[in-house]
Amino acid sequence: MSTGIIGAGLSGLAAAQYGLQTTAHNIANVDTPGFSRQRAIVVSNPALQTGSGYVGQGARVLTIERLYSSFLTDQVQRSQSRSSELETYHAQISQIDNMLADTTTGLSPSLQQFFNGVQQVAANPAQLPAREAMMSSAQGLADRYQSLGNQLTEIADGINVDLRATVTSINSFAEAIASLNQQIGVAQGSTGQPANDLLDTRDQLVLELNQLVQARTTPSGDGGVNVFIGNGQQLVVGSLAGALTTTPSASDPSRLAVGLKTPGGSIQEMPESLLKGGSLGGLLAFRAESLDRVTNDLGRNAASLALAFNAQSSLGQDLLGQSQLSAPPSSFTPDLFVVPPPTVIANANNPAGSPSVSAAFVKPPPFNGNFHTDLGSSDYRLSADASGLTLTRLADNRQWDGADIGAINSELASDPQGFMLASSGGEPLAGSSYLVRPTRDAARNLSVNPALAANPSLIAAAGPIRTTSGQANTGSATISAGSVGPGYADSLAALPVTLAFQGGNLQGFPAGTQVSIDGSAPVLIADPTQGVAYPSGANITLVGSAPPTGISFAINGQPGNGDTFTLVRNDGATADGRNALALAQLQTQATMSGQTASFQQAYAQLVSEVGNQTRQIEVSGIAQQSLLAQAQASREALSGVNLDEEAANLIRYQQAYQASAKAMEIGASLFNTILQIAG
Amino acid sequence: MRVSTSQLYRSGVLGMERNQSQLVKLQNQISSGRRILTPADDPVASARALGITQARDVAAQYGRNQADASDRLSLVDSQLNSLTDLLQNVRSRVIQAGNTILADSDRQAIAAEVEARFDEMLGIANSRSAEGDYLFSGYQGGTQPFVRGPAQSAASTSSVTYAGDDGQRLLQVSSSRQMAINFAGSDLFMNIRDANSSSSTHKSAFQTMQEVIDLLRRPLASSTDRTAYSGELQGHLSNLDQTLTNFSRVQSTVGGRLQELDALANSASAIDIQYQQTLSDLQELDYAQALSDFTRQKVSLEAAQKSFVAISGLSLFSYL
Numbered sequence: 001m002s003t004g005i006i007g008a009g010l011s012g013l014a015a016a017q018y019g020l021q022t023t024a025h026n027i028a029n030v031d032t033p034g035f036s037r038q039r040a041i042v043v044s045n046p047a048l049q050t051g052s053g054y055v056g057q058g059a060r061v062l063t064i065e066r067l068y069s070s071f072l073t074d075q076v077q078r079s080q081s082r083s084s085e086l087e088t089y090h091a092q093i094s095q096i097d098n099m100l101a102d103t104t105t106g107l108s109p110s111l112q113q114f115f116n117g118v119q120q121v122a123a124n125p126a127q128l129p130a131r132e133a134m135m136s137s138a139q140g141l142a143d144r145y146q147s148l149g150n151q152l153t154e155i156a157d158g159i160n161v162d163l164r165a166t167v168t169s170i171n172s173f174a175e176a177i178a179s180l181n182q183q184i185g186v187a188q189g190s191t192g193q194p195a196n197d198l199l200d201t202r203d204q205l206v207l208e209l210n211q212l213v214q215a216r217t218t219p220s221g222d223g224g225v226n227v228f229i230g231n232g233q234q235l236v237v238g239s240l241a242g243a244l245t246t247t248p249s250a251s252d253p254s255r256l257a258v259g260l261k262t263p264g265g266s267i268q269e270m271p272e273s274l275l276k277g278g279s280l281g282g283l284l285a286f287r288a289e290s291l292d293r294v295t296n297d298l299g300r301n302a303a304s305l306a307l308a309f310n311a312q313s314s315l316g317q318d319l320l321g322q323s324q325l326s327a328p329p330s331s332f333t334p335d336l337f338v339v340p341p342p343t344v345i346a347n348a349n350n351p352a353g354s355p356s357v358s359a360a361f362v363k364p365p366p367f368n369g370n371f372h373t374d375l376g377s378s379d380y381r382l383s384a385d386a387s388g389l390t391l392t393r394l395a396d397n398r399q400w401d402g403a404d405i406g407a408i409n410s411e412l413a414s415d416p417q418g419f420m421l422a423s424s425g426g427e428p429l430a431g432s433s434y435l436v437r438p439t440r441d442a443a444r445n446l447s448v449n450p451a452l453a454a455n456p457s458l459i460a461a462a463g464p465i466r467t468t469s470g471q472a473n474t475g476s477a478t479i480s481a482g483s484v485g486p487g488y489a490d491s492l493a494a495l496p497v498t499l500a501f502q503g504g505n506l507q508g509f510p511a512g513t514q515v516s517i518d519g520s521a522p523v524l525i526a527d528p529t530q531g532v533a534y535p536s537g538a539n540i541t542l543v544g545s546a547p548p549t550g551i552s553f554a555i556n557g558q559p560g561n562g563d564t565f566t567l568v569r570n571d572g573a574t575a576d577g578r579n580a581l582a583l584a585q586l587q588t589q590a591t592m593s594g595q596t597a598s599f600q601q602a603y604a605q606l607v608s609e610v611g612n613q614t615r616q617i618e619v620s621g622i623a624q625q626s627l628l629a630q631a632q633a634s635r636e637a638l639s640g641v642n643l644d645e646e647a648a649n650l651i652r653y654q655q656a657y658q659a660s661a662k663a664m665e666i667g668a669s670l671f672n673t674i675l676q677i678a679g
Numbered sequence: 680m681r682v683s684t685s686q687l688y689r690s691g692v693l694g695m696e697r698n699q700s701q702l703v704k705l706q707n708q709i710s711s712g713r714r715i716l717t718p719a720d721d722p723v724a725s726a727r728a729l730g731i732t733q734a735r736d737v738a739a740q741y742g743r744n745q746a747d748a749s750d751r752l753s754l755v756d757s758q759l760n761s762l763t764d765l766l767q768n769v770r771s772r773v774i775q776a777g778n779t780i781l782a783d784s785d786r787q788a789i790a791a792e793v794e795a796r797f798d799e800m801l802g803i804a805n806s807r808s809a810e811g812d813y814l815f816s817g818y819q820g821g822t823q824p825f826v827r828g829p830a831q832s833a834a835s836t837s838s839v840t841y842a843g844d845d846g847q848r849l850l851q852v853s854s855s856r857q858m859a860i861n862f863a864g865s866d867l868f869m870n871i872r873d874a875n876s877s878s879s880t881h882k883s884a885f886q887t888m889q890e891v892i893d894l895l896r897r898p899l900a901s902s903t904d905r906t907a908y909s910g911e912l913q914g915h916l917s918n919l920d921q922t923l924t925n926f927s928r929v930q931s932t933v934g935g936r937l938q939e940l941d942a943l944a945n946s947a948s949a950i951d952i953q954y955q956q957t958l959s960d961l962q963e964l965d966y967a968q969a970l971s972d973f974t975r976q977k978v979s980l981e982a983a984q985k986s987f988v989a990i991s992g993l994s995l996f997s998y999l
Contacts (some may be wrong), residue, residue, distance in 0.1 A: 097717045098717055101716065101718060112732075112733060124746050124810055126820045430915075475932075572822045573819055574818075577849065589736060600730065611720075611722030611725050614717070614719035629693065632692070634685075636686040637681045639682060639683075643996065
């Protein structure tokens with residue numbers, strides 16, 4: 001009897017010891033990340049059958065179990081992955097947001113100072129100090145574009161570095177998980193008991209992997225898990241770990257893409273759209289959705305400014321009296337800004353012998369007396385297959401098809417995108433593709449024409465022509481100052497041209513000139529005596545090589561017979577600032593975005609877009625963080641260690657231990673009683 | 680719900696962190712005085728502020744152009760005043776010379792005086808701006824507009840030709856207005872209708888003066904001479920009046936432009952105040968609101984801290 005008591009007491013002692021041990025383990029791991037509290041599962045021993053019924057034989061510990069829910073753990077992992085993605089995205093886009101934040105250091109003040117400089121030249125065209133000031137403000141503006149462009153490039157470079165580090169970490173997590181899979185398999189296989197702490201460690205590793213990239217797990221046999229990323233690409237299978245790697249993107253070698261190393265050792269570039277979640281997903285999404293767009297948009301701003309400004313500048317005359325009309329050799333310098341042509345990158349996997357493709361900006365067409373560009377902020381892809389070429393605008397997948405580059409260009413002529421393509425060495429081969437980036441590098445490479453910076457006299461502030469009425473005129477008619485448009489230099493053999501009013505007609509247009517009244521179809525002048533009906537007040541244009549523009553003027557009022565009106569080159573016109581005025585007006589005109597926005601408005605739009613995006617990411621991030629906190633709280637509610645609870649358990653197990661010991665003591669004293677009787 | 684110990688700490692810390700980040704943001708706003716710290720704080724207002732800043736800066740540039748235009752037109756105006764005085768003086772001398780009692784020597788003396796006026800007028804016509812540009816040469820600021828040529832005949836002394844052009848120097852004084860700030864010498868001195876010609880031909884102010892001088896120098900021997908002299912003098916007087924009319928026409932145009940500039944400057948300062956107001960509404964901080972928010976947030980943080988300390992002090996282990 002007493003041996004039964006001692007045996008049962010002993011089993012109670014052991015059970016209480018396991019309980020105390022488990023409690024101490026829980027207390028020790030109160031702050032261990034990913035730890036699930038454990039408890040000893042105690043069951044009663046099989047009873048001893050006697051004639052008096054079944055006599056209990058004490059208790060034993062069946063197993064140590066962890067309080068764990070795979071659903072709650074999955075939920076934490078998923079929330080963590082999305083939360084890390086948004087956090088990374090937010091950290092990156094905040095850099096741009098901060099860069100554009102200050103109204104005093106952004107692009108606006110430089111833009112304003114530059115146009116103030118232009119106005120100063122318009123007011124004082126003969127003054128070299130005014131011209132010097134304009135050139136230095138132009139330099140300031142170019143510096144500003146460059147500095148903003150460089151900051152964006154630095155962010156892009158930083159992403160390359162981060163990608164490399166992230167991919168290295170992902171690989172080491174994959175290896176650690178694979179190794180734990182093996183250890184768990186061995187541990188559980190040998191005892192049939194759950195390897196609680198190893199399982200917790202693996203769950204924690206999967207969670208930390210999810211901070212880097214979204215990873216899904218499915219159980220494999222013998223306690224292991226398989227880990228998948230992206231669209232089902234296997235990262236860990238049982239005890240084997242795959243490896244990601246970074247590789248220069250085939251479409252753009254300047255940036256790193258993520259690739260999967262296949263068992264054969266080759267590297268397969270993974271589509272960015274598949275890599276979601278975690279800081280890797282955040283980096284890639286930021287680069288594709290925000291950074292590229294902002295860089296292109298800033299470049300579009302810079303390129304539009306340079307192109308529009310240069311186009312207007314080419315219609316002027318410098319302080320030395322040089323213009324497009326000057327006979328060579330002339331140092332007339334129409335371009336105030338220098339902007340690099342669009343970048344075209346041939347895909348690294350293009351078939352051998354592919355020609356090189358280039359692109360050039362389209363000269364801005366005139367618009368209400370000034371200029372605008374049709375540049376957008378998207379990149380384009382030119383791809384060739386057996387049926388011909390396709391140009392795709394990547395932002396919205398708008399496509400232009402054509403048999404060859406000429407056909408694509410003629411489509412671009414009717415649906416202008418601000419650039420044209422060219423190929424040297426034949427048409428692109430089937431299977432090749434080219435990435436066209438019209439404005440990606442424009443901002444950081446914008447510069448001021450060094451010829452003008454060295455000699456501001458070359459700024460084309462004056463108009464190239466002027467008009468006079470004959471001193472002996474008897475009528476009251478006056479001639480307007482005259483203006484010129486693109487191609488004007490080709491409209492006439494030589495100035496001066498003197499027009500005479502005779503019997504209701506204007507005569508004296510040089511033979512071969514095309515004359516257009518108020519934009520109507522031009523009339524070819526066969527002979528200087530050919531009369532053009534006098535149109536009082538109408539705009540008379542001697543059409544140049546880019547119809548409908550040329551040299552334009554208007555004559556108002558009633559001329560007397562024999563009255564003359566002369567167009568002459570604007571020699572010696574040092575005090576004329578007409579072209580500088582036209583340049584200054586570019587500031588407030590709708591020169592961008594399909595003639596809807598000025599430079600400043602387009603920039604403000606960019607700032608507002610970045611602001612909106614940052615805000616949206618921030619708000620989503622906060623929401624995701626609270627989802628994560630909830631998921632963590634749910635998991636903690638089940639699996640977390642509560643010290644008060646453990647303190648209570650300590651007391652409980654201590655008392656159980658003491659009680660079992662007492663039972664053994666009584667068992668022993670019973671035995672002694674019998675011995676004494678026997679003695 | 681069951682709460683784990685680490686959860687207890689985590690949620691306490693999270694609450695304090697949230698309060699602190701709000702406090703830091705408010706503190707930044709208060710110390711900078713700006714409601715919008717980055718465009719993300721209010722993207723729409725940020726974009727509008729950029730637009731309005733440019734509009735304001737452009738208006739300020741127009742304001743400088745207006746002042747510039749006003750200075751230059753005032754200079755033209757004072758030159759026109761001198762020219763008018765000068766011509767009035769010549770006119771009274773010519774009337775004086777109409778008195779046939781005067782001896783040839785008297786007329787010679789008047790001629791000498793008119794000659795001096797002639798030089799003075801030529802000087803004004805060739806005057807320069809503070810920047811060194813000729814005022815009345817059209818576009819050709821560096822070209823002397825009026826050049827005295829050699830005598831064409833024994834009877835006349837010399838002639839003045841115009842080397843400038845009809846160009847108007849323009850300044851952008853408002854978004855829709857380009858104002859000419861000069862008058863071409865051709866308009867002011869040359870293209871003056873000849874009062875003594877039936878066809879509408881022109882006679883320059885210089886030629887009129889030259890003819891007066893030539894006439895005054897002509898000796899009068901007979902009564903026929905005197906009659907012819909009186910007639911011619913009358914004709915010159917009409918041309919002098921024609922010139923004066925032309926000067927005052929130009930002067931009233933200048934006056935009109937100066938008035939327009941005044942009006943523009945007045946409305947510009949009103950608009951600038953409007954822009955400032957809008958910018959301040961968009962960007963600047965409402966301090967009363969911000970300080971009250973700050974106090975509220977501070978109380979909230981203190982409460983979070985106190986409750987955290989209280990909760991973290993509770994442990995069953997303390998009683999074991």
